[in-house]
Amino acid sequence: MTSAPGPIALIGSGETARAGRQAFTALLESLPRPVRIAIxxxxxxFQPNAALVARKIGTFLREHLPEFQPDVRFVPARRRGTVFDPDEPLVVEPVEWADCVFAGPGSPTYMVRQLAGTRTWQRLLERWQSGLRLAFASAAAIAVSRFALPVYELYKVGADLHWVDGLDLLGPLSFTLAIVPHWNNREGGQELDTSRCFMGQERFAQLVRLLPPETTILGIDEHTACLLDFAEGVARVLGAGTVTIAKQEQSYSFRHGAQFPLALLRSIATTDGL
Incomplete structure (x- = not known):
C-alpha cells in the first residue's frame, strides 16, 4: 500500500504571526519531539540579507512553538552557480534530515528559476511523496503553483500581463493550480485596489482570462492558511480570513474552521463570481 504525500500548509501571509502559529501547530502536532524543521x-x-530573513523565521518557530521543541536548520539554496547552488550536496542535506520544510517571502519567479530541475527540489519532492510535511507562505506559495503570478514584474516593473510556469508541486496529483496569497490585501487603501496579491480585481480578471480553462485558482487571504491533508482527502481553513476556490467564473469561499474535500480543487460546481 502506498502512503499519501505529506500534508501541506499554504499561508496567505502572517507566517510569523498567529495564523502561522496555527498552521504550524496543525501541520506538526502528530510528529515526535523535537520536530526537525528546515527553512x-x-x-x-537574491537579497543580501537572505540568511537574516530565514533566521527570523527560525527564531519565531523556537520562541512561539516551544511545545514542538523545534530543531531548526537552513537550506541555503540561494543561487545557481555559486557556493549556495541548489545542486550542491551540502546545500541539500538539511532536506534529507527534516521532518518539515518551510519556504516563505521573497520573489516567486526567482524561486522558480533557482529551484526548477535541481537536486534540492527533486529531493524535496521525493521526501514529500514519502510523508515530509511542507509549509509555503506568500511568494513560495505562488512559486509551487502550476501557473505562478509574477508579482514584482507586474506590480513594480509594469510588465505586460502574463503568468509563468511554476514548480507545479501538485501537478502529479492531477491538480492544475494558480495559488494566490494576499487575496484580500488592502495596502493600497482607498486609492488603489491591491487585493488579489496586489493585482486588484480588475487587472486580476484580465489575468484569469489568460489561464487555461482547467486551471483552479486557490486564493488565500492574509493571516489565513489552507492545510491540505492528502491522507484524509480534505483541506482545512485556519486563521483570520477566507480561502477562495475559483474556476471558470465559479467560486466557493471557506472561513476559519471550515473543511472541504480536496477534490473541490479539481472541479467547481457553483455559480458565485470571483
Missing part, C-alpha cells in the same frame, strides 16, 4: 532560503536568495 528553505531560496525565495529571498
Amino acid at each position: 528553505l532560503e531560496t525565495p529571498a536568495g
